[in-house]
Amino acid sequence: MSSKQKPNLLIIMSDEHAPMFSGPYGHPFVQTPHMDRLAEDGVTFANAYCNSPLCMPSRMSFMTGKYIHHIRAWDNATPLASDEVTWAHLLRAAGYDVVLSGKQHFGGMDQLHGFRTQLARDLHAERQHSLSDWDNGTPAAPRPWQGLAQAGPGTTEEIEIDDLVETEALAYLQDPVRKEQPWALNVSFIAPHFPLVVPQWFWDLYPLDEIDLPNIPEGHLANQHPVYQRMRRMFGCVDFPEQLVRRGRAGYYGLITYLDEKIGRLLKALEETGQLENTVVIYTSDHGEMNGEHGMWRKSNFYEASARIPLQIVFPDKISAGKRVDEVVSLVDLTATLADVAGAQPLSLLDGDSLLPLMRGDATDWKDFAFSEYLAHGVERPMAMLRKGRYKFNYSLGDPPELYDIAEDPNEFQNLANDEGHQAICQELETKLLAEWDPVEIEKQVRASQKARLLVDQVTHGQWRKPPNP
Numbered sequence: 466m467s468s469k470q471k472p473n474l475l476i477i478m479s480d481e482h483a484p485m486f487s488g489p490y491g492h493p494f495v496q497t498p499h500m501d502r503l504a505e506d507g508v509t510f511a512n513a514y515c516n517s518p519l520c521m522p523s524r525m526s527f528m529t530g531k532y533i534h535h536i537r538a539w540d541n542a543t544p545l546a547s548d549e550v551t552w553a554h555l556l557r558a559a560g561y562d563v564v565l566s567g568k569q570h571f572g573g574m575d576q577l578h579g580f581r582t583q584l585a586r587d588l589h590a591e592r593q594h595s596l597s598d599w600d601n602g603t604p605a606a607p608r609p610w611q612g613l614a615q616a617g618p619g620t621t622e623e624i625e626i627d628d629l630v631e632t633e634a635l636a637y638l639q640d641p642v643r644k645e646q647p648w649a650l651n652v653s654f655i656a657p658h659f660p661l662v663v664p665q666w667f668w669d670l671y672p673l674d675e676i677d678l679p680n681i682p683e684g685h686l687a688n689q690h691p692v693y694q695r696m697r698r699m700f701g702c703v704d705f706p707e708q709l710v711r712r713g714r715a716g717y718y719g720l721i722t723y724l725d726e727k728i729g730r731l732l733k734a735l736e737e738t739g740q741l742e743n744t745v746v747i748y749t750s751d752h753g754e755m756n757g758e759h760g761m762w763r764k765s766n767f768y769e770a771s772a773r774i775p776l777q778i779v780f781p782d783k784i785s786a787g788k789r790v791d792e793v794v795s796l797v798d799l800t801a802t803l804a805d806v807a808g809a810q811p812l813s814l815l816d817g818d819s820l821l822p823l824m825r826g827d828a829t830d831w832k833d834f835a836f837s838e839y840l841a842h843g844v845e846r847p848m849a850m851l852r853k854g855r856y857k858f859n860y861s862l863g864d865p866p867e868l869y870d871i872a873e874d875p876n877e878f879q880n881l882a883n884d885e886g887h888q889a890i891c892q893e894l895e896t897k898l899l900a901e902w903d904p905v906e907i908e909k910q911v912r913a914s915q916k917a918r919l920l921v922d923q924v925t926h927g928q929w930r931k932p933p934n935p
Contacts, residue, residue: 471560472780472806473744474649475638477731479724480520480568480589480658481764483753484513484775486721494677496670496722499729500777503748507779508788508824512871514795514835514852515752516816518764518771520589521570522841523751523796528552528569528578530800530815533838534902539911540841541594542918544573552800553579555809556649564637567630567653570751580651584633588626588655596918597842599911606701610762613709616661616716618668623655624723630654631727638734649807652731656724657754659763661716667723671715678710679757680876686760690880692861693759693766696843702761710757717756745806746779749799759877765843767850767859767867768877772837778802784824792823793852795835838902840911847904847911851894858894862904866895 484490488497489504490511503509516526517533525538528551538545545551553563557579565577566584576583576590634652637643686694696702705713728748735741753771755761764771776799778784797817804811805819816836822828838849846862852871859867868882868891881887 471647471808473643473647473740474556474561474803474806475731475735475744475746476649476651476803477728477746477748478568478651478653479748479750479775480653480655481752481754482657482721482724482750482775483756483770484750484773485770486718486754486756487725487775489777490775494675495718497725499725499732500748500775502732503728503746503777503779504787504789506781506786507746507777508784508790510776510778510790510794510820512791512793512835512852513749513774513776514772514793514837514850515750515774516796516835516837517839518752518766518837519839519841520751521572521594524570527751527796527800530797530804530811530817532797532816532836533840534907534910535816537910537914539914540597541570542572542596543914544575545571545578547575547578549578550812551579552803552809553577553649553651555579555804555811556807557581559807559809560647561807562646562648563651564648565651565653566634566637567627567651568655569651569653584637585630586626587653588623595842596915596922598915598919599845600915602845603695603699603843605698608701609703609705610701612659612661612762613705613713615659616709616712618665619662620664621660621662623658623660624662624664627654627656627723627727631730634731635734638731638740639738643738643740647807649803654724654727656727657717657720659754661713661720663716663719663723667719668715670722671718673708673711673715676711676714676718678707678714679759681758681760682878685878689759690859690861690864690867692844692848692864693761693768695845696766697760699843700761700763700765704760705757713762714756717754742781744781747799748775748777749796750774751796765839765841767837767839767848767857769871769875772850778820778824780806780824785826788824788826790823792828792831793833793835793854794820794823795837836898836902840907847907849898849902849904851898853894853897856890856894858891858898860895860898860904862908866891868894
């Protein structure tokens with residue numbers, strides 16, 4: 466196949482979109498007509514997960530196709546090393562023009578990591594992120610999280626930048642030069658990430674008295690796993706008044722529809738320029754948003770609303786339309802898929818596998834698992850998740866394990882780790898998880914990294930005086 470025959474790739478990535486809050490994944494009233502169209506025209510993965518439920522680690526894992534403990538991208542203040550090969554490097558080596566419009570949350574000096582250029586801005590990469598220090602534990606927040614009090618109609622710098630991201634992406638797609646070389650465009654929006662502020666028209670779509678409330682059974686929060694109780698305290702997730710919860714969810718839903726409209730305009734540009742039939746369109750997110758479920762907001766945990774992500778792929782004339790895949794997958798598998806579609810050759814073994822056999826329906830031995838890890842703020846020791854088939858096993862160093870049967874208990878209210886009838890599967894998944902993930906060794910690496918970065922920050926930005934000799 467010549468380079469001109471290769472399919473183009475439009476990779477649309479949102480920030481903090483939990484899939485259950487969209488039409489293709491069954492939400493009764495969140496309006497996502499263009500995501501619905503992707504479901505009609507392509508493949509929707511029902512059980513896709515991020516490899517770390519936090520912006521920068523998740524995205525660095527996606528860019529490299531490797532788990533974060535393999536690339537040491539621990540948290541939002543750990544830049545990816547510039548000599549790590551990304552899918553952007555691989556696709557450019559395979560003859561693609563590879564560009565970024567918007568957020569990919571690259572920390573440090575290297576803001577491209579293989580992309581030829583950044584068309585717009587990456588607001589979150591421009592911002593300074595606080596450094597994690599596990600030596601401080603998980604202190605309680607000084608005040609409740611302010612995200613709900615801020616929710617409402619209006620505009621923000623985030624909205625302005627997302628509009629710019631769309632404008633620059635459309636200009637790229639409409640440029641006649643696109644027909645001269647296969648291209649891969651990563652359009653990455655901040656929405657529906659907080660602040661939960663959205664233009665008035667989108668806010669008006671979701672009247673507060675019609676907003677659904679989180680499903681929190683009586684007594685659930687008091688008996689919640691200790692790692693989440695600590696996280697709720699540290700993130701200021703108090704028992705918010707119902708009206709604030711409704712406002713927060715309304716803002717979130719409005720941002721999802723705002724995002725969906727942008728997806729629609731990108732698809733329209735492909736149609737109008739005659740490129741739709743030769744373009745693989747992918748929609749996904751870096752992680753989810755708790756949206757009040759389990760008494761939590763934001764992400765950073767392994768509940769479904771935080772760790773599961775939307776993943777939709779349209780591959781014209783190659784993959785059957787309207788297909789739903791129930792097997793478990795993760796973002797590193799998407800990375801391997803990008804390389805597969807482009808005919809690119811990774812220099813080393815990726816942690817994921819191409820999804821094309823699953824999409825075609827001829828994957829006879831799919832692994833059916835996803836691995837995710839969390840090594841940042843909100844916890845004080847390593848934690849990881851293994852979703853295998855219908856079961857999800859969560860491990861937090863120093864805490865009791867968790868086991869959920871997602872098929873029977875999709876809301877994760879019943880921890881089966883101590884259930885006599887589930888000891889075999891619990892042991893099996895723990896053994897599988899720990900076979901390739903050493904939490905004790907990883908804790909040493911994370912703490913050493915934190916101390917080194919704190920020292921650099923103190924010397925560079927703070928007051929530092931050499932201690933006297935003992």
